[in-house]
Amino acid sequence: MSNARRIDIPPEDVDLSTEESRSDLGQLVMRLFEHWNLDTTAQLSLLGLSPNSRALLTRYREGAAVPGTRDTLDRIGWLLSIHKALRLLYPYNADLLYGWIKRRNTAFDGRTPLEVMTEQGLIGIARVARYLDWQRGR
Numbered sequence: 001m002s003n004a005r006r007i008d009i010p011p012e013d014v015d016l017s018t019e020e021s022r023s024d025l026g027q028l029v030m031r032l033f034e035h036w037n038l039d040t041t042a043q044l045s046l047l048g049l050s051p052n053s054r055a056l057l058t059r060y061r062e063g064a065a066v067p068g069t070r071d072t073l074d075r076i077g078w079l080l081s082i083h084k085a086l087r088l089l090y091p092y093n094a095d096l097l098y099g100w101i102k103r104r105n106t107a108f109d110g111r112t113p114l115e116v117m118t119e120q121g122l123i124g125i126a127r128v129a130r131y132l133d134w135q136r137g138r
Helices: 017-036 040-046 054-061 070-089 094-102 112-138
Strands: none
Touching: 017 040, 017 054, 017 070, 017 112, 040 054, 040 112, 070 094, 070 112, 094 112
């Protein structure tokens, strides 16, 4: 992972009503998906998109703005929160930082965090993020 570009979390005061900010956000979450080594189906699921929306992922990678809808922005916000928590928990272990979401976890009844997020949608994404926040606070 030494040649991978770092994923910098945007500041909290970003104006997400601008197309430029949502374009940056789309590229950021696409880089995160690459680091997590997610297949197209998982990427679409995490963003709440239909399986027929594959072309949108390419457009986001190329700089198209993600929709400014509450659902999309909430999903991306929680996903970035998960990444931030993992960076804080595992700052020197890239395998855990980027591989944790695919590891079975007793906190999720033996399922992977990715399974929880894709099966439960926004609620599952938030659940995983809150779990990591709890872990950081222990």
